[in-house]
Amino acid sequence: MSLLNFMQWLETTPPSVAFHESIWSFPIVESVHVLGLCLFLGMAVLTDLRLMGIALKRVPVSEVMNRLLPWTWAGAVIMVVSGVVLFLNTPVRYYTNIFLRVKFVMLPLAVVNAWVFHSGIYRKVAKWDQQVPTPKFARFAGAISLVLWSGIVIAGRMIAYNWFDKR
């Protein structure tokens, strides 16, 4: 069974049909997705800017991380849950949409970037907590993160456009 077959099956399930036929579910869930973006990305952007030594310069990096990460996680949960519900509206159309595919290539890259940073140079954060400028790899991780998330946001917005859809 191919992924496309799976998406076609998904489209027939009761939740998917319910979301698709509801007038209100998409506007409400999408509003949650966009407001969740303010929380999730707002915190993530500030953290990345701190890693690059551009914002919140007087606060130690570890403190920014420890204090903001819980909120970032909460925002991420909101984004994933609302995102899944959005996807369930028209699984086949979204699955074949080029912008969604770009988004779902960049998302794991952003996750990997964060994981590499956390399991690597962040382990020794005590050494560079208040260092100015921040170490090169921290600045890299922050910059890469900002670029990836910008791409993810833009790709996400473009999903609505059916310029390249085949159906």
Next chain:
Amino acid sequence: MVLAFFKWCEASWMGKTISGSVYLFPVVEAVHLLALAVIGGAVLIVDLRLAGLGLRQTPASQVARDAEPWLVGSLLIMLVSGFMLMTSEAMRCYYNGAFWLKMWSLLFAMIFTFTIRRRVALKDAVQPITAKIVAFISVLLWSGVGLGGRGIGFY
């Protein structure tokens, strides 16, 4: 008079150029969305701190002062890009209830942010309950802007 202004916007060079192009609206809107992420962070980090959450070990005044350039910068980008988006569909906005909800929320949000909230945030010796109420009102007003903005598309 307001109607005349909106008619003028739609007929303006900017309105015609953006609405006449397939790509310009998405590009300007992408800028609007990215600046939204920044202003979201800048507003929330201060409101969280006022509510006693987030960067608790840093004085609220310091968080507010550090966040202010980002708040002002992203807000300016939002206002400019938002105006551009409006001109491309000015008459639709004029007759759209969600658009006016957004504009009124935006007006009150900006006034509140740069008067009461600013004063409370920069003064560290404030009653916690006052700070929490200020944070709540701020989140409420800015959420109104965000939800109204999204609602424009659905009305």
